[in-house]
Amino acid sequence: MTKQPGRVPAAESDEPVVDPAIPSGRSMPAPGAAALALLALGWLAAMLWSTREAIASSAAGVTAISLSAFALPGVISAALVAGAAVALAFGNLLFRRYGDGVTLRFVGAIGAGMVVGLAAALAINLTYFDTSTTNVIAGTTAAAAIIGGAVAGARTAPAVGAVTAAALGTLVFVVAFSRARDPLFDLFGAGDSQESLVNAAKWVSRTESLVAGVLAGLLAFGYLSWARRRAVRRDPDAPALRWPAYLLAGAGPGLLLLLAEVIIRIGGRSLLDLAGALSEADAVAQTSLGTSRVDNGIWVLFVGALTALIAFGRTLGPARSDDEPVAADDSPAPDTDHQPDPADADPAEADRAR
Template identity: 75%
Template sequence: MSNQPGSSTAAEPDQPDTTDPVDEALPAIGEAAHPAGGVANRDGEVRPAAAPGAAVLALLAVGWLAAMLWSTREAIHSAAAGLTAISLSAFALPGVISAALVAGAAVALAVGELLARRLGDRATARFVLAVGTGLLVGLGTAVAINLTYADNATTNTIAGTSAAAAIIGAAIAGARTAAPVGAIVTATLGTLLFVVAFSRARDPLFALFGADGSQASLVDAAKWVSRTESLLAGLLAGLLAFGYLTWARRRAVRRDPATPVSRWPVYLAAGAGPGLLLLLTEVIIRVGGRTLLDLAGALSEADAVAQTSLGTSRIDNGIWMLFVGALTTLILFGRTLNPARLDVDDEPETAED
């Protein structure tokens, strides 16, 4: 006899329950989940989602910032003339600013996670703490630049702009939901490392895309190389962001099986985050580093064209990474959703002859 709709059948006593507690805790489509990425405890109170590995991310981000500062210093000190130093400083500025932005966010995130229990749900206190942490990171970066770089017209510009970038990055980390910020920091660090590694493949790719030595072929090949780099970097950003959020979700579920799953906007924001940070980096460069860019562009017509071309390329790369990263995380998130289950008890009964 078939069961009536809404009735339940008791489980057989001789059949052990082999359901994974983590998978059992994950809600089906349409169940409530906090849209901002928060998780709920058993009492129904929404609390900020944790960012696992925040301390490791902070160490990696600070190490990357130190490496960028050192490489920029070596390039400037190796310049034979002051004009060359200005040009090299302008070329190196985007790398330093992006590193400072990520370092400020990562360190503020780690400090916020360390004091998460004391801060509780006080969003204002968390934001003030994050900005204060970014101020310390920015001040340390500016002091290091002024003490180690050559005393020229570019030093103060690099120091001040880097400090501002660290504070802005820390302010982003002051958001109440830490897990998406951790995903963005992880994905951005991964893409920055990828861009450096990808530079070794530029020459073979130029030949692959038909660069034969003529100016037209070089320009056309450069566009395709840049697009390839942006697509791969966006794909990597989406993979890293999704992987981090999945890791954070499973850790939260193991601590509290009643934890709901974050909705798709959280994954969308995490995947688009690295591209947004690159675009934010460009804004900081054009506002805080305007003096340095103008000095470099005034050296010659070729330098002016190069600065304009590089600025346009950075904006294009940021836009490509934004959309590719966001699309990647959405696709991966969609593949984790279970199809709607058909309730066999709701099927209409067939009449028996």
């Protein structure tokens, strides 16, 4: 076959194929947001159901008020994470359809959080007993979900997804850790005296916060690493997240716990005051639990941030110093200085060669 003039033979391109469903831009969607939203909604439903069962199993009156106050932090934290997860999934849909619009993403995130909050409040009002605490729980839960949706409206979706996934894992761990409290109390020397019980409780709480912080940091780092690998497969020119994103993702679960505490103390203040007014012991218990939640959030914040940053640092290679010489080619260069001049060659040899 002859080559036609002006025709260039077709060559296969070595460039990877970019997913056409994802618009080109600086930001990328959060991977696994739909599954994360389903898990967060399931956790919120479990918290609402367990709170309802605890209140329903108690006698009406002071016991229901006390149990509602004890269960409120778990419900608010779950609503905050669920609102963020659903808003993140909805933001991915908007990103794929309309591109990277900051205003549209933020408005859609708030709307998604509002839907979660209103659905949770409606479920509480329909399934809980009609008590003085029902409206407080419903309103505070709705507010937490809306605030969680607003948090998910941030531009860096993978970092928000890492915070949400790590926060959900931390909440599940805290509930699962309750089964290990009794053995740890014995391990830390809890006895019959009040002082030994207080010291053991302090060490158990610190152990829980430390392990939860390490878990939060590892989950955040793992999610961002997974998001980075997916982004590179789709678009090799996708920008890589720098260390501040990993630092924020590791600290995010602790920040969400502290944010949940602020929501509890503002939206659920009437319920907490009502529970604290039942008796002096209840007042001391509510104060102690509030302080413990704040301490736990601070521990998770700093330990999670440090863990994620250390994990990210271990993935970095050693930096090359400016004074380090560049490796040269080991193959010997042709020596042009000692090549014989044709004019100096033996005439007889030259004639024989001709």
